[in-house]
Amino acid sequence: MPTLVSHPDEVKVLSKRFGLGATNIDRYVELDGYKATQQAIEQGPEWIINTMKASGLRGRGGAGFPTGMKWSFVPKVSEKPKYVLINGDESEPGTCKDHLIFLNDPHAIIEGAMIAGLAIGAKTGFIYLRGEYRYLLNIMEKAVADAYAKGFLGKNIFGHEGVDFDIITQTGAGAYEVGEESALMESLEGKRGVPRIRPPFPAVVGLYGGPTVINNAETIANVPHILLMGGEAYAKLGTERNGGTRLFGISGHVERPGVYELPMGYSLRKAIYDVAGGIRGGKQLKAVVPGGSSCPVLRADEIDVGLDFDQLAKAGTMLGSGGIVVLDETVSIVEFALRTIRFYQHESCGWCIPCREGTDWIKKTLTRFHAGGGNKKDIDNIQYIAENMLGRTFCPLGDAAAMPILGFIKKFRPEFEEYLAGARVANPLIQIQPVGEHELAGAH
Amino acid sequence: MSAIANTIFSPELAARFDKLVTIYPLKRSALVPMLLYAQDEVGYVSDAVVAEIAQRLDLLELDVRNVLSYYSMLRTKPAGKYNVQVCTNISCMLRGGFELLDHCKHTLGIGHKETTEDGLFSLEEVECIGACCWAPAAQVNYDFHDELTPAKMDAVLDTYRAREKK
Ligand SMILES: Cc1cc2nc3c(=O)[nH]c(=O)nc-3n(C[C@H](O)[C@H](O)[C@H](O)COP(=O)(O)O)c2cc1C
Ligand code: SF4
């Protein structure tokens, strides 16, 4: 079982029911559960969307798109049914926050999906969980069944004539790329997770051709809380244009790794040194990947920055999925970069050439480089390949692979140069295998 | 009675599939879950599984195989009864994921995607499994095991061995 952590600086909005037994529907109702949905039914779509806009909530899946605005893009009238799709594919390395929501508060996700449905006029919601999350899918399915049994889902919900909402849960079967929203829809339609061309955007032509709102599980779990506390009150917890709080997963070389709910704009330095207890074993900080593996790295002298979308963008990186990965002085950036690109090369869906070939070439070059076979041109070549992937791929996975690699080279170039000159990692993590020993060569 | 005469699945799974194909706006949406649930029961996605799922969804076997080859959890060959999946992605790497993988290779005597002779365990190096804050993490089939050390891993493997003896 994941350890639940806590710190006095936390502001618990979304996580306030964690550890309180809220998977049980009666307990959930006791803890103000399903009140927001009833309020939403009474107040209507316009009120919901205005509240969401006022809250300043931005998507927690990575891109930070304002949720209220996203919902308002869905056409009012549509020949085809509209859908709500909850993205629980959670596969960005460094990210495990949705895991805790599914585990501790599945009804908040159901409620959020229903409210999104009421706002846009959808009668069906899908909740898609990555295949590895089977035990969480079981929890989610039980919650959905309990909600049907109480009449909270199905026809005429809460006794309101003509107000219907159904939820279908779905499992993936292992694929990072399926977290990308258009690939997610393909997967849900029973196809390979290859992204779709845009426009048309999902808000107009989405799942089964109908207008579709796609939101991350954390985004959607915030919705009932926002309706209950009011959009302005939620917005005030955060910073300008970055409303509310966020689940930050702090992992790597810290004393107290865990998922903490902190106000948007909270100091990255304090998150590492106060909330997560500082660097493990009294070591020095070397670097931080601030929002999941696709975000460019920050050096130890760059952590005086607030954790919100805009401040991190200004610092040349991203808030991404809120997964803060902390590296101490012992880590070799060459190795860390190699492990990062191995992931993206493995997960590239292969549809477009810059991503398929670029990730492969960078991986091959870095593998040889790491094994001590680097040559003078390698560092520039890796940079050149990554720069040529940026903005030239069919979906954002290509950028997600190129950006961290460029960050490593930009911020730690001397380390690559020293490595080339013969400096080696004291304790290599990734084994350097003589060519031919396939059995120990790893997954990729 | 299953919708398919001579189904290769257990009555429970066949009944589940009968229902699954009816809940979506398009039947084909059941494909990915069906492949995974079939694998859970059969051990892998065999030719017979492909054939029956294609029949249930009115698809060509080719369509099914095309989707099957995309998803990393789906396999077309048997694996051990307990599939040990060790994450070595960044958060786990920083807290001993690679050491854990090496430890498993040595104690089980097998490499990546191999199976022990008695068919009990397979081993796989996997990408992030969404347990980064409880690293290093591994999954045995669908069970998560967090904050592992080589010694804890041995104890975990022993619990699966003990299950077999009962
Ligand atoms: C390669 C890739 C993987 C992604 N993986 C996820 C994911 O696992 N979960 C998620 O919520 N969003 C993921 N996203 C973002 C989604 O495309 C989408 O923007 C998001 O689900 C929208 O929800 P939000 O507005 O609530 O953030 C991914 C994007 C890309 C390009
Ligand atoms: S960028 Fe990568 S993942 Fe996206 S479509 Fe191209 S090959 Fe596929």
Ligand code: FES
């Ligand atoms: S990096 Fe290992 S679980 Fe996320």
